[in-house]
Amino acid sequence: MAQRSGDSAIAAFAQSIELALVQTYAAIGATGKVTTAAAVDAIATSGSHHDEHSRALGGVAGSAATSTPNRKLLNQFRDEVRKAADERALVDIAYRLENQAAATYLFALGALEATGAVQLAASILPVESQHAVVFAALLGKDTRETFPTFQTQDEALKPDEFPVS
Numbered sequence: 527m528a529q530r531s532g533d534s535a536i537a538a539f540a541q542s543i544e545l546a547l548v549q550t551y552a553a554i555g556a557t558g559k560v561t562t563a564a565a566v567d568a569i570a571t572s573g574s575h576h577d578e579h580s581r582a583l584g585g586v587a588g589s590a591a592t593s594t595p596n597r598k599l600l601n602q603f604r605d606e607v608r609k610a611a612d613e614r615a616l617v618d619i620a621y622r623l624e625n626q627a628a629a630t631y632l633f634a635l636g637a638l639e640a641t642g643a644v645q646l647a648a649s650i651l652p653v654e655s656q657h658a659v660v661f662a663a664l665l666g667k668d669t670r671e672t673f674p675t676f677q678t679q680d681e682a683l684k685p686d687e688f689p690v691s
Contacts, residue, residue: 533643537587539685544580545595550603594691621661627654629682
């Protein structure tokens with residue numbers, strides 16, 4: 527099935543979010559405050575996954591693809607990373623980012639039309655959720671907070687609030 531015009535815009539938006547996450551994870555790692563092996567590995571692996579996601583989304587976005595991270599999101603989390611006092615605060619930022627990313631892909635699933643675009647978003651959503659679970663475990667969060675009954679769009683990043691730069 528051919529990609530429809532709205533899919534390109536949604537894919538470019540998601541790509542800009544992924545690129546912002548790549549840079550946020552790089553900034554977290556660069557602080558030198560993340561030192562436990564499990565946290566270092568989770569930060570590096572998540573950043574790598576987001577880089578892979580951004581490249582795949584660029585393929586779906588086609589001519590609308592971007593190489594620019596979502597500026598609004600990047601600025602928001604860059605400030606939080608800069609202010610984070612320690613590893614725990616940085617891991618909490620990652621936890622929140624991943625929950626927002628998972629919610630964003632649920633939003634995207636409702637907005638995308640082409641089978642390939644839907645399949646890509648559906649393959650990314652559980653990975654973002656897995657990242658959130660890893661960070662929740664590192665934070666020692668209660669399982670009732672970590673495992674919601676249903677994923678919602680409540681925390682989703684939306685294109686009108688976080689426009690592609």
